[in-house]
Amino acid sequence: MKPLLLIAGFYAAINAATLAGIGFTVGWPPKEPITIFHPDDPSRPEEQMALRALLEITTFSEAVQPQVMVLGASGAAYGFPPSLMQASLPGFVPSTIATGGATVTEVRRLFDEIVWAAPPAVLRRSVLVLGMSYLMFCSDAHRYSGNLSTPTAWWQQPHITTHTQKAARRHPMILDNGNPVRRMLPRVLVLAARRRLRIWGNLSDSLPLHVGEWFANRGLWRFQTMTIEKVRRQAESLLTRSKPILEWYLGLSVKEQVEWHTEGLQKAGEILADDQFDSFDALLDRATSTGLTVVVVDLPLHSDHRMHSPVFQSFRTRLRDLVAAHDGGGRVHLIDLTESLPDEDFIDLAHAKKDRVDAWVDLLIDRIRPLLPDQSSRIRE
Amino acid sequence: MTINSLEFLGFVAAAAMAFHFAPCRWRARGAWPLTTLAFLGLTGPSWAALLAVLGFMVAIWLATRIVALRSGPGTLPLLLAAIVLIFGWLKGYSLLSWLPFAANVPTTIGLSYMLLRGLQLLVDMREDPTLRPAAGEVFSFLASWPCLVSGPIQRFQEFRAQLEGMQSFRLDDDVLVESLGRMARGWLLVLVCGDFFRHVWLGLKAIALEEVYPLAFGGAQLAFLAYLFCDFAGYTDIVFGAARLFGLRLPENFDRPYESRSFLEFWGRWHMTMSDWFKTYVFSPLLMALTARWPSAGTANALATVAFFATFFLVGLWHGTTKAFILAGLLLGLGASVNQWYRGAARGRIGKRAFDAMAQGPAYGMAAKGLTFAYLCGAIVPLWMQGQEMRSVAGRYGLVGLAISQGFIFALAAPTAAVRHPRIPWPRSMVFRCFLIALAVVIIEMYVFLFPPADGRFFYQQY
Numbered sequence: 001m002k003p004l005l006l007i008a009g010f011y012a013a014i015n016a017a018t019l020a021g022i023g024f025t026v027g028w029p030p031k032e033p034i035t036i037f038h039p040d041d042p043s044r045p046e047e048q049m050a051l052r053a054l055l056e057i058t059t060f061s062e063a064v065q066p067q068v069m070v071l072g073a074s075g076a077a078y079g080f081p082p083s084l085m086q087a088s089l090p091g092f093v094p095s096t097i098a099t100g101g102a103t104v105t106e107v108r109r110l111f112d113e114i115v116w117a118a119p120p121a122v123l124r125r126s127v128l129v130l131g132m133s134y135l136m137f138c139s140d141a142h143r144y145s146g147n148l149s150t151p152t153a154w155w156q157q158p159h160i161t162t163h164t165q166k167a168a169r170r171h172p173m174i175l176d177n178g179n180p181v182r183r184m185l186p187r188v189l190v191l192a193a194r195r196r197l198r199i200w201g202n203l204s205d206s207l208p209l210h211v212g213e214w215f216a217n218r219g220l221w222r223f224q225t226m227t228i229e230k231v232r233r234q235a236e237s238l239l240t241r242s243k244p245i246l247e248w249y250l251g252l253s254v255k256e257q258v259e260w261h262t263e264g265l266q267k268a269g270e271i272l273a274d275d276q277f278d279s280f281d282a283l284l285d286r287a288t289s290t291g292l293t294v295v296v297v298d299l300p301l302h303s304d305h306r307m308h309s310p311v312f313q314s315f316r317t318r319l320r321d322l323v324a325a326h327d328g329g330g331r332v333h334l335i336d337l338t339e340s341l342p343d344e345d346f347i348d349l350a351h352a353k354k355d356r357v358d359a360w361v362d363l364l365i366d367r368i369r370p371l372l373p374d375q376s377s378r379i380r381e
Numbered sequence: 382m383t384i385n386s387l388e389f390l391g392f393v394a395a396a397a398m399a400f401h402f403a404p405c406r407w408r409a410r411g412a413w414p415l416t417t418l419a420f421l422g423l424t425g426p427s428w429a430a431l432l433a434v435l436g437f438m439v440a441i442w443l444a445t446r447i448v449a450l451r452s453g454p455g456t457l458p459l460l461l462a463a464i465v466l467i468f469g470w471l472k473g474y475s476l477l478s479w480l481p482f483a484a485n486v487p488t489t490i491g492l493s494y495m496l497l498r499g500l501q502l503l504v505d506m507r508e509d510p511t512l513r514p515a516a517g518e519v520f521s522f523l524a525s526w527p528c529l530v531s532g533p534i535q536r537f538q539e540f541r542a543q544l545e546g547m548q549s550f551r552l553d554d555d556v557l558v559e560s561l562g563r564m565a566r567g568w569l570l571v572l573v574c575g576d577f578f579r580h581v582w583l584g585l586k587a588i589a590l591e592e593v594y595p596l597a598f599g600g601a602q603l604a605f606l607a608y609l610f611c612d613f614a615g616y617t618d619i620v621f622g623a624a625r626l627f628g629l630r631l632p633e634n635f636d637r638p639y640e641s642r643s644f645l646e647f648w649g650r651w652h653m654t655m656s657d658w659f660k661t662y663v664f665s666p667l668l669m670a671l672t673a674r675w676p677s678a679g680t681a682n683a684l685a686t687v688a689f690f691a692t693f694f695l696v697g698l699w700h701g702t703t704k705a706f707i708l709a710g711l712l713l714g715l716g717a718s719v720n721q722w723y724r725g726a727a728r729g730r731i732g733k734r735a736f737d738a739m740a741q742g743p744a745y746g747m748a749a750k751g752l753t754f755a756y757l758c759g760a761i762v763p764l765w766m767q768g769q770e771m772r773s774v775a776g777r778y779g780l781v782g783l784a785i786s787q788g789f790i791f792a793l794a795a796p797t798a799a800v801r802h803p804r805i806p807w808p809r810s811m812v813f814r815c816f817l818i819a820l821a822v823v824i825i826e827m828y829v830f831l832f833p834p835a836d837g838r839f840f841y842q843q844y
Contacts, residue, residue, distance in 0.1 A: 003554050003811065006815035009819075010819030014820055015823060018823060018827070166833065169833055170829060171826070171830050210832045211832045213580075213584075215584065215585070215604075
């Protein structure tokens, strides 16, 4: 037993030294508000955003004040930065746990993590804002199995793996809520381990996606002569470029984006997948059962979606029906913002312009303010 | 469950506890076989696969009974052929697709190594009439879980002695730290170093396939070899450490192969137990048979060349019988036979002493090491490239491009010929050892967190 105790002691000491080293050199994790998406660095890989989301959710365990938690994909991340919402929501702590390219599956997964981490009493006084668009209801098979959303070849897997699942594999015992070891471990221990990973995560932000990335840089190996270069590709397919998805997406012309959103998805035949609606239904069930006030926001979209997308209207109908089915207790609300903003406010077809973000935020705050739970009456309860 | 997973660590811990809490006399006959069964169940892809593996073991056990009862000259070759046939059938070799139910045989794990252990046992039983293993011993030996997935290949006599020693084995602090240290080193090699080289290899492979980048193709070959070494040597460390917890001491499988200065020396340092096996059970009998047929001293070098070619060709085929493995076998056989022919001819011309003195020279050493790795890296390309990809690379790169690729490997390997890597001794201080183990755990945990691995599979598991 002596060696095991010694190893455990050294393990704790080395960990403490490592954490202190990272904290004092790279920096300690920020306090509230939680920000997953950095508009100044839109090229960040989606898996890293998912990791950041998983780690930041840990802070909900220390929450005392009621929260306004915005969940969604890049549309919500661009449009509703928590720093801009903070001043307009006195008494609430806003946070935006939105990751690029997320489907309903990923949103539900992150919501499950929030329910696991946050104290039930805080949840009962909090608001969950689900920033949705029809693009998030495409099937996981379509979203996660191609090069489109997993641009680097080494991420390719034989089975469908969402970005959150990939991120959780970095430390499955702590980050994967389906892992049997995590289920057996005491919650306090998992939270402590996640706080440690949150500090490690600071290091992750300043590192390449992989330590071998530099070696796989094609410029390093370029050695071509006229005699050996027999074939050279005339054009490179956009979809196989090893660029982060958002960078790739923003590099497309508006025409190409429309084609991608409509024709590309239509060809896949899985634009509105039934299992995503089932998943959304389950998410609403769980959210209402925890006592949260739920606001489903049909996000603002460029008018091209309304004009060109073959499923735009049918999605709205299905979403309304689904929310109406949950609205019995008056805790689930639907806000339709799809046509609320002019096309000039968009950087592309789905994301807010940087200098127009405050308009997005104002729009949201104005609509959700009447729906916020009355904190005074809650406290009296 | 894979060897480099946390589940495996949990399995080892649970199995070790069950083993040491069991009454001493039941360790070898009860606890050990039970841990083996549990391992088979946890690693087997399906129940059908488990049944297939058990069936194969029963076939080998029946063969041992026949060898024990009948010692006719034709019995053993017939049994060996039957075992190889069953093996090929269970492995789904395309050559044997005409056999009944060949298309429905389940995918199994560990059969290749079980075959080598089984054949070795049968041959040794004929050589040594006192060697008559009981059914339980045969089962424990064939399915010995630390060696099941990818070796090392232990001899039965050695295994049996260690099995008998289990009763008196005591797990003290030294053994525990040795075991944990070896496992930590193994995981460090697999999950950190191996993953790094794997990433570089896959990245360079993609670049080399996309356009004509000879340096990337050469780099991919070197990175693959480095990855394979870290993955395989790390795996060996892990199972070596795990086996120590049960009183088993497995044979070493690697001896700094990166220092090799000839193709044949490389195989004496890489996967040593497999090389020894093929040397003992294929090369030596074949050479003896050839020498008996053509007993002239003048043909000795030519016969050894032929024997080396056949042996290494079989090494390639043992990994699989697709066209890629046949090509790899041919290239390995060619490398070994050319190496042998050159060595024999040079010794014959200038004398053994003068040749050895020349081989010690720095310029010769650099050229030899550069050539060894340039050839070796090219010979194992079929292990990681599809036939179509190889054809595409050969067509686009041409001879000049391929020569630049291999020249790049030569240029990287040759300057390291003079570098000798001494074995780093394991520190004596218990406290320092524990510190190193804890440090390795933190490094592994941090690396996997910061640079998540693409795929947790152990490369050699597919064989």
